[in-house]
Amino acid sequence: MLIAAATILVGFIVLIWSADLFVAGAASIAENLGLSPVIIGLTIVSLGTSAPEILVSLTAALAGAGDLAIGNAIGSNIANIGLVLGVTVLVAPLCVHPSCMRVEMPTLLVVTVGVGALMLDGVLSRLDGILMASALVIILVQMIRTQARDETLLEEAVDEPLPHLNPAKAWLTFVFGLILLIASSRLLVWGATDIALRLGVSQLVIGLTIVAVGTSLPELAATVASALRGHTEIAVGNVIGSNLFNLLAVMPIPALFSSMPLAPEVLTRDYATMSIATLMLAGAVLLGRLRKAAPEGHSYVGRSVGCLLVTFYVAYYYLLYITI
Numbered sequence: 001m002l003i004a005a006a007t008i009l010v011g012f013i014v015l016i017w018s019a020d021l022f023v024a025g026a027a028s029i030a031e032n033l034g035l036s037p038v039i040i041g042l043t044i045v046s047l048g049t050s051a052p053e054i055l056v057s058l059t060a061a062l063a064g065a066g067d068l069a070i071g072n073a074i075g076s077n078i079a080n081i082g083l084v085l086g087v088t089v090l091v092a093p094l095c096v097h098p099s100c101m102r103v104e105m106p107t108l109l110v111v112t113v114g115v116g117a118l119m120l121d122g123v124l125s126r127l128d129g130i131l132m133a134s135a136l137v138i139i140l141v142q143m144i145r146t147q148a149r150d151e152t153l154l155e156e157a158v159d160e161p162l163p164h165l166n167p168a169k170a171w172l173t174f175v176f177g178l179i180l181l182i183a184s185s186r187l188l189v190w191g192a193t194d195i196a197l198r199l200g201v202s203q204l205v206i207g208l209t210i211v212a213v214g215t216s217l218p219e220l221a222a223t224v225a226s227a228l229r230g231h232t233e234i235a236v237g238n239v240i241g242s243n244l245f246n247l248l249a250v251m252p253i254p255a256l257f258s259s260m261p262l263a264p265e266v267l268t269r270d271y272a273t274m275s276i277a278t279l280m281l282a283g284a285v286l287l288g289r290l291r292k293a294a295p296e297g298h299s300y301v302g303r304s305v306g307c308l309l310v311t312f313y314v315a316y317y318y319l320l321y322i323t324i
Contacts, residue, residue: 004194011188012214018180019051019218025174028165050245052215055185057253060207065193066254067263070124071207072215073251074270077243078208079216081277082313084223085239089306092227096236096285096299104240105282107139112278115247116271122262129255136248143241188214204263205324208270209317236285236301243278269323273316280312 053076057069088094114135118128165173188211196206219242227235254260288299 001195001198004191004198007187007191008195008210008214011184011191012217014180014184015052015055015188015215016218018177018184021173021177022051022181023177024165025170025172025177028170029167029174031164032167032170050219050242050250051181052185052218053246053250054253055181056188056211056215057250059182059185059189060203061254061257063189063193065189065203066257066260067202067204068189068192068196068207068211069254070251070260070262070266071204071270072211073246074266074274075208075212076216076219076246076250077274078270078277078313078316079212080219080239080243080246081274081281082309082316083213084216084220085236085281086306086309086313087220088223088227088235089301090303090310091224093293093303093306094227094236094301095295096288096301098297100237100240101285101289101299104143104237105285107143108240108244108278109282111135111139111244111247112275115251116267116275119262119267119271122264122267124252124255124260124262126255126259129252132248132252133256136245139244139248201324202263204266204270205320208320265323269319273319277309277312280309284308 053072056072060066060069060072115132118124118131192206192211193203195210196203219238223235223238284301284305285299288294288301288305291300291302293302294300
């Protein structure tokens with residue numbers, strides 16, 4: 001048990017560090033190839049924060065631990081809203097951009113309903129996985145087109161710090177980061193499955209808790225840092241984008257290898273909790289347009305919402321405790 005716990009801790013530390021190296025290398029390679037800082041910020045950097053979830057899910061699927069991958073995707077989404085966004089709003093109240101309310105938030109709601117519908121038969125099939133991955137490509141292309149024309153988001157994206165490495169160092173950093181990502185994800189999955197076996201709990205629960213929180217830490221750091229720099233509109237967009245990516249890229253990975261049977265509680269307890277958290281966020285954004293502190297056309301999400309989201313997250317963990 002002690003060795004498995006130490007393996008998980010080391011895996012998390014290396015996973016987060018290697019994700020930063022991977023993103024720094026990929027962003028610098030893109031910059032050296034002539035891509036604009038705006039496109040790099042909206043694609044590579046944003047998607048790079050989901051690299052830990054992707055590698056962990058892929059490793060879990062290859063190791064026959066599909067429940068761990070499913071739990072990681074759903075648990076990360078719950079953590080992104082309840083922990084990441086909740087803590088961020090407590091640190092600095094957020095303003096939500098009109099385009100986020102018109103496009104990104106409704107897209108997340110539609111995707112949440114759509115993926116839930118695919119799960120109703122209790123199985124994630126290869127066809128389900130292909131449909132989810134295809135939807136991700138379409139949504140990403142549309143979001144990049146929309147955001148690349150938004151002046152406010154362009155200004156914030158340009159101001160976000162990007163790494164600047166020469167070509168040789170960029171490729172070395174990228175390859176080294178990728179190797180460490182793969183190695184650390186294997187360590188993490190081995191430690192998580194071993195602890196699940198020793199504690200007599202399911203891999204799903206371990207994925208929903210330990211693994212989900214650990215892989216959400218980069219998102220928490222990036223979102224809080226953006227909020228403290230005053231880039232609150234990017235902060236909200238990062239969380240929504242990460243949740244979309246978890247649903248449409250991380251969750252279908254096990255299904256792409258083979259049909260994935262789902263435990264009954266995945267839909268009735270965990271996916272339902274994630275859906276409620278998403279509705280809470282959408283409701284807070286909608287009502288935030290009525291706040292006096294909201295700039296014209298924007299929504300204001302204050303600390304009371306942050307307190308509510310964090311409380312909801314803690315309540316979910318209590319629910320897990322009494323149902324496992």
